[in-house]
Amino acid sequence: MVTGPDSLGVTQMTLLILIHSFTSKSVKFEVLGPTEPIVAVAGDDIILPCYLKPNISVEDMTVDWLNLDYIDERVYRYQNGRIIEVDQIPSYTGRTSLFKEELWRGNTSLKLTRVQGSDEGQYKCFIKSQNWYDDMNILVLVKAVGSRPVVSIEGHREGGMGLVCQSEGWHPEPDLVWLDSKGVSLSAGPPETHRDLKGFYTIKQHVIVQETDTNLFTCRVLQRQINEKVETEVHIPSELFDYTTPWRRSFIVSCCLGVFSVIGFSMTVYWIHKKKVVTIAELNKQQDDLRKYVFDAIRRHAVDVTLDPDTAFPYLILSDDGKQVRHVDTNQNPPDNPKRFTYYPSVLGKEGFFSGRFYYEVQVKEKTRWVLGVARESVNRKVGITERPEYGYWTVYQYDGVYWALTDPPVTLSLREKPQKVGVFVDYEEGQVSFFNVEARCHIYSFTGQTFNKEKLYPYFNPGLNSASLVICPVDVTD
Numbered sequence: 001m002v003t004g005p006d007s008l009g010v011t012q013m014t015l016l017i018l019i020h021s022f023t024s025k026s027v028k029f030e031v032l033g034p035t036e037p038i039v040a041v042a043g044d045d046i047i048l049p050c051y052l053k054p055n056i057s058v059e060d061m062t063v064d065w066l067n068l069d070y071i072d073e074r075v076y077r078y079q080n081g082r083i084i085e086v087d088q089i090p091s092y093t094g095r096t097s098l099f100k101e102e103l104w105r106g107n108t109s110l111k112l113t114r115v116q117g118s119d120e121g122q123y124k125c126f127i128k129s130q131n132w133y134d135d136m137n138i139l140v141l142v143k144a145v146g147s148r149p150v151v152s153i154e155g156h157r158e159g160g161m162g163l164v165c166q167s168e169g170w171h172p173e174p175d176l177v178w179l180d181s182k183g184v185s186l187s188a189g190p191p192e193t194h195r196d197l198k199g200f201y202t203i204k205q206h207v208i209v210q211e212t213d214t215n216l217f218t219c220r221v222l223q224r225q226i227n228e229k230v231e232t233e234v235h236i237p238s239e240l241f242d243y244t245t246p247w248r249r250s251f252i253v254s255c256c257l258g259v260f261s262v263i264g265f266s267m268t269v270y271w272i273h274k275k276k277v278v279t280i281a282e283l284n285k286q287q288d289d290l291r292k293y294v295f296d297a298i299r300r301h302a303v304d305v306t307l308d309p310d311t312a313f314p315y316l317i318l319s320d321d322g323k324q325v326r327h328v329d330t331n332q333n334p335p336d337n338p339k340r341f342t343y344y345p346s347v348l349g350k351e352g353f354f355s356g357r358f359y360y361e362v363q364v365k366e367k368t369r370w371v372l373g374v375a376r377e378s379v380n381r382k383v384g385i386t387e388r389p390e391y392g393y394w395t396v397y398q399y400d401g402v403y404w405a406l407t408d409p410p411v412t413l414s415l416r417e418k419p420q421k422v423g424v425f426v427d428y429e430e431g432q433v434s435f436f437n438v439e440a441r442c443h444i445y446s447f448t449g450q451t452f453n454k455e456k457l458y459p460y461f462n463p464g465l466n467s468a469s470l471v472i473c474p475v476d477v478t479d
Contacts (some may be wrong), residue, residue: 027056029106031127031134040115042144042171042200050125050136052106063098063108064126067119068137075123076110078103091118091198093384117142117171117199143226144200146170149219151234160210161240165219167230169409170201174223178207181216194412196404197386197397202412211241295441298425298434301357302475305349305459311339311381312347316463322350325461326469341381345462352377352456357427360459361438363471364398365420369464371397371406372422374433377456386410387462394433394447395460396422405435405445413445421473426457 030053040046048065052058058078065076070089076096077084085093095113102109108127112119120142126135146169154162165176173193178186188207195201209217215236222229306322314331318324327345334340341347349360364370371387373395380391387393388406396413397404403413415437422444423436431450436443463470 027054028132029053029056029127029129029134031108031125031136033125033136033138037139037141039141039143040112040119042115042117042142042169044115045111045113046115046140048110048112048123048125048138048140050108050110050127050138052108052127055106057104058106058108058127059103060129062128064124064128065096065110066124066126068122068124078108090384091116115142117144117195117201118197120171120199142171142199143223143228144169144171145223145226145228146174146201146203146221146230148230149176149221149232151217151219151232153236153240154206156240157208160208161236162206162208163217163219163234163236164204164206165221165232166202166204167219167221168200168202168411170203170221170223171199172223172225173201174203174221176203176205176219176221178205178209179218179220180209180212181214181218183218186217192414194402196410196412198409200409204414209236211236211238215241295436298359298436299423299475301359301425303351303353303358303360305351305360305472307461307472308339308348308350308458309334310337311341313341313345316345316347318347319469323472324469325463326467327463327465328467339381343382343384344387345465346371346381347461348375349459349461352458353426353428354452354454354456355428357425359423359425359475361421361423361473361475362461363421363473366468367398367464367470368401368466368468369399370470371395371460371462371464372424372435372470373406373460374424374426374457375460376452377458378453387460389447389450392455393460394450395462396435396445399464403444405447407447411445415444416440417442419444424459428452428457 031050032053033050038046038048059081063078064074067075067089073087073089075089075092078098097111099107099109108125120140123138123140124135125138127133146167149165149167151163151165154164176191178188180186186207186209188205192204193201203221215238216233217236218231218233220229220231307318307325309318312318312334314334315327316325317328317332325347362372373393376392378392385391386406387395388408390408393406395406397406401418403415404410405413417437417440419437421438423438425434425436426432431452432446432448433450434443434446461470
């Protein structure tokens with residue numbers, strides 16, 4: 001049989017493909033990458049280099065990217081031409097990818113987008129063929145410069161005036177110092193440091209200052225590892241140090257009522273000017289009376305909330321009256337529909353609101369984890385995203401006694417009392433969502449100046465994974 005040039009070319013091409021395929025599956029290789037740490041700026045995108053020597057294809061191999069701080073979960077897996085999302089660390093969802101057009105020549109570098117503080121750590125690039133495997137490690141360091149410190153006046157304290165300073169969004173963990181006008185460090189209370197869900201640090205510190213010739217004080221936050229610092233200078237009027245002046249007494253009342261400033265500011269001003277304050281006892285009574293008045297006014301906007309079973313995550317059980325929800329270990333196998341949450345253990349109220357004001361209360365005692373608030377009707381219920389405003393959620397989150405407002409980045413909340421019952425208040429036209437400790441009649445947090453896109457807002461509940469129930473409570477404005 002005579003073989004023509006065309007058929008010979010096809011035979012040679014087939015042979016080359018077979019040789020390449022055999023080589024990539026059987027040859028020994030090295031996994032190479034950088035030896036120096038990669039320093040990433042929070043919010044940026046980075047590339048973690050990793051490649052094979054020799055430059056053979058990995059299209060029929062397994063490529064695993066691991067963060068060694070996690071034992072049983074992966075940052076990313078590519079296997080036999082497919083992306084495997086099972087057991088992916090949730091915080092990396094939607095932020096990792098390979099360069100698919102480079103896989104044929106052994107480039108397995110990982111692109112990591114929107115770097116956050118929790119991304120810092122030791123990474124492993126692990127590659128396995130049918131007959132061989134190798135890996136290499138990369139250290140990723142993350143730096144983030146936090147917000148300019150916010151200084152608040154807490155009021156008169158024994159020995160002087162109480163101040164508190166707070167700064168958010170740092171990585172690594174920063175230090176905070178108080179300075180007088182000459183740059184001398186002041187003796188202050190122990191710093192309070194919290195780490196949010198993205199790994200960024202918030203630092204806060206209280207100090208008591210005495211009157212000086214300048215009354216200038218500076219709060220400085222610094223991170224020596226990344227050689228960054230930010231500071232805020234504050235001037236305290238001399239009148240504040242004189243407790244006997246009427247201006248000072250009025251200032252105390254304003255501070256006491258500051259938590260209700262958004263809702264009850266005009267009422268507070270009226271109260272201060274209408275009444276004559278004489279003693280601390282009377283001040284405390286006026287504070288309690290006004291707090292009760294404002295809080296009762298909010299509770300008068302209470303609505304009857306019932307849970308919507310058509311939205312409930314498959315592992316949630318709702319009570320027959322639709323007032324309680326809890327998580328169980330068994331799938332209830334409800335029919336799927338576009339309204340149902342299938343990623344987070346969440347459920348919505350049946351009725352939505354697109355105008356006016358509404359308020360509801362939820363019992364959270366015995367719960368080690370919960371998320372409460374409101375959500376837009378259009379939220380994506382099939383993917384894992386943080387329940388924050390940019391995705392259509394306005395929520396507060398509690399986990400093992402630590403509280404966050406789920407903003408971007410989340411704000412750690414320092415609460416004096418652990419709420420047993422949480423009140424949620426919405427003023428649609430004002431773009432405000434507020435949270436309250438019902439028993440203490442005190443404010444927890446407010447989202448203000450929000451835009452709801454003329455969509456309905458629904459009460460939102462995430463009971464976490466423990467078996468205790470979230471309970472919607474009737475609101476009695478007389479209690």
